[in-house]
Amino acid sequence: MSSDRKDFDDDERDLLAGEYVLGLSSDDERLLAEALLASDDEFAARVAAWEARYQALFVGQGEPPDAGLWGQIVAQIGTDVPVVVANDNRWWRRAALGSFALSLLLGGVLAWQTVLAPPSAPVVGPATGAPLLVAALSPAEGAQAGEVNMTASYDPVRRELLLTNVSVDSGALYPELWIIPADGKARSLGVLARRGVSRVAVPAAMHGFVAAGAKLAITPEPAGGAPGGVATGPVIAIGDIRAI
Amino acid sequence: MALPAPSPESDFLARRRRQENAKLAELLARTAQRDHQAFALLYKRTSAKLFGLCLRICNDRQEAEDMVQDAYLTIWNKAALYDAAKAAPMGWLLALTRNRAIDKLRSAGRARPGASLELVAEIADDTPGAEGDVQAAQQGERLHDCLRGLTKGDAAMLTDAYFGGATYQQLAQQAGRPLPTVKSRIRRALLRLRDCLGERGDYVL
Numbered sequence: 001m002s003s004d005r006k007d008f009d010d011d012e013r014d015l016l017a018g019e020y021v022l023g024l025s026s027d028d029e030r031l032l033a034e035a036l037l038a039s040d041d042e043f044a045a046r047v048a049a050w051e052a053r054y055q056a057l058f059v060g061q062g063e064p065p066d067a068g069l070w071g072q073i074v075a076q077i078g079t080d081v082p083v084v085v086a087n088d089n090r091w092w093r094r095a096a097l098g099s100f101a102l103s104l105l106l107g108g109v110l111a112w113q114t115v116l117a118p119p120s121a122p123v124v125g126p127a128t129g130a131p132l133l134v135a136a137l138s139p140a141e142g143a144q145a146g147e148v149n150m151t152a153s154y155d156p157v158r159r160e161l162l163l164t165n166v167s168v169d170s171g172a173l174y175p176e177l178w179i180i181p182a183d184g185k186a187r188s189l190g191v192l193a194r195r196g197v198s199r200v201a202v203p204a205a206m207h208g209f210v211a212a213g214a215k216l217a218i219t220p221e222p223a224g225g226a227p228g229g230v231a232t233g234p235v236i237a238i239g240d241i242r243a244i
Numbered sequence: 245m246a247l248p249a250p251s252p253e254s255d256f257l258a259r260r261r262r263q264e265n266a267k268l269a270e271l272l273a274r275t276a277q278r279d280h281q282a283f284a285l286l287y288k289r290t291s292a293k294l295f296g297l298c299l300r301i302c303n304d305r306q307e308a309e310d311m312v313q314d315a316y317l318t319i320w321n322k323a324a325l326y327d328a329a330k331a332a333p334m335g336w337l338l339a340l341t342r343n344r345a346i347d348k349l350r351s352a353g354r355a356r357p358g359a360s361l362e363l364v365a366e367i368a369d370d371t372p373g374a375e376g377d378v379q380a381a382q383q384g385e386r387l388h389d390c391l392r393g394l395t396k397g398d399a400a401m402l403t404d405a406y407f408g409g410a411t412y413q414q415l416a417q418q419a420g421r422p423l424p425t426v427k428s429r430i431r432r433a434l435l436r437l438r439d440c441l442g443e444r445g446d447y448v449l
Contacts, residue, residue, distance in 0.1 A: 011435060018434040022405040023346070024412055051335045053441050056387055058406050059338060062296025065309055070287060073316050074280075132273055134324040151324040153276050162278065164321045244273060244327060 017046040021054060135216050137168075137239035150237065154202075154210050161200040161210070163192060168237050170220035178217045178231065181209040186217065191225050212243040268333035269326070276324035283320060290334065291316075294341050301345045301407045311348070315341040346409035390440035398433040401426070 019025050020033035036043040133154040152163045161177075168175050177200060178186040187206060192198040202210055219226070219233035226232050268289065274282030294315055298308035318340060326336055391399065401419070404410040415430070416423040 014438055015431050015434060018438070019431075022402070023409055024405055024430065048332065048335065051339065052332075053437060054406055055335065055338060056441075057391055057437075058300070058403060059293055059297050062292035062294070063299060064292045065295040065312055069291075069309055069313060070284070073287070073313055073320075076313075076317055077280075077283075077320050132276065132324075134276060136325050151276075151322060153278075153324045155277065164324075244324075 013043060014046055014050075017043060018050045021047060021050045132244050133210060133212065133241050134244055135239040135241045137216060137218065137237040139237055152216055152239070152241075154241075159202050159204075159207060161189065161202060161216075163198045163200065168218050170218075170233075170236065173220035173233060174223055174225075175218045175236075176221040176225050176231070176233075178219065179206065179209050180215040180217060181211070182213065186231060188225060188229055191221065191223075192218070210241065212241055214241045215239065216241060265332055265334070268337075269328040272319075272323050272326045272333055272336075273328075275320065276326070283323075286319070287316060290337055293334065294337060297338060297341055298345060301342070302349070311345050312341070314348075315344060318344060342406075350409060386441070390437055393436060393440055394433055398429060401430060402433065405430075 016025070016029060016033055016036075020030060025033060033043075033047070037047060133156075135152040137150045137152065150163055150168065152161050154161055163177070175192045177189040177192050177198075179189055180186045187209065189200050189202065189206070192200070216239055217235045218237040219231045219235055221231070221233055268286065271282045271286040271289070275286055291312065295308060295312045298311040298315070299305065302308050302311060315337075319337065322340070326333065331339075394402070397419070401410075401415050404415060404418070410418070412423055412427055412430075416426045419426055
């Protein structure tokens with residue numbers, strides 16, 4: 001009896017996982033699968049096993065594309081990115097976000113649409129051997145789960161944050177980047193380009209703030225940044241810095 | 245859930261897959277740091293699989309090239325999102341590519357009617373492990389057998405879902421069958437595949 005029950009649970013979970021990867025789940029099933037993916041390692045392993053099965057069955061070895069394709073890709077990724085420097089007058093002003101924005105901060109959730117698998121080899125940073133610091137910023141409220149608008153990665157050698165895919169809608173205002181370390185107080189890192197990539201030089205006094213657990217947030221501000229170093233706009237995108 | 249003990253054969257493949265995964269994960273991490281050389285190496289190691297996937301999705305070489313180019317630009321921009329603790333790198337890359345491609349097909353209002361049967365035949369012929377690797381060839385045979393264990397109709401529906409993003413609604417319409425019938429057929433087929441292929445999902449990729 002109990003082994004029948006176990007088989008039933010196994011089958012149900014495998015079907016939930018298998019259909020999820022194929023995109024055949026109902027809305028409720030998909031939400032359940034995504035919740036389990038985030039919290040249940042055993043379920044995540046089942047999803048990964050299905051991904052592996054489908055890949056083995058359907059993808060095979062593939063075929064190399066034309067030789068010229070790589071050149072086209074390289075031409076589009078480019079190398080020159082303008083550097084944004086935070087206004088040094090402001091770094092020392094303790095900017096506290098309004099309480100509404102702060103409650104968004106505390107409730108901020110980062111959602112993924114990635115397939116989870118059993119843990120594999122840990123990632124080590126290239127030159128220094130230290131873990132890489134990255135963040136994915138997503139809309140702060142009412143957003144669809146899994147919708148990520150930009151990523152940030154930290155170059156510890158140049159002490160620059162590179163933000164890519166900046167596609168945050170700041171309206172007629174300008175997106176200003178804030179870092180919120182453990183003490184909960186937001187410091188400005190400067191105003192970003194409205195679209196595309198930004199490189200943000202992190203002032204010396206704030207190097208220590210760029211660490212796993214700190215948050216990056218964006219608020220729309222007037223040209224030149226928030227007057228007085230205090231955010232005036234609502235938090236429109238937010239994410240946690242994490243080490244990979 | 246207790247996983248079955250690994251056989252010596254699957255141990256070797258598992259070890260090789262772990263090495264490959266570690267290498268790809270490292271290349272993704274360096275790509276996130278804007279390392280062009282790492283990105284080039286990542287492309288070299290993964291573009292055949294990603295292009296093959298795109299070819300199967302849209303069946304047109306030019307379109308597949310556009311699709312795979314778009315995929316690599318997305319990878320360049322979103323490499324920082326890859327979490328080695330949560331996903332195998334090749335799986336992440338393929339899922340990213342497939343999702344973008346299916347979104348594009350959907351927004352262009354296109355499905356892939358009728359292509360599935362040729363695709364199934366093609367897949368059945370595609371044997372992995374061409375380097376004369378005995379273990380890989382044995383795995384390849386097992387995959388063949390499991391694929392052949394599906395009826396043509398079931399295989400067509402599974403490929404339609406995987407490559408074409410078809411929903412149960414669409415599959416039922418195409419098959420001219422009630423949705424609950426199609427659902428239970430697919431579910432039975434999935435469980436048979438799982439039992440045939442084994443629980444661990446340790447395959448040569």
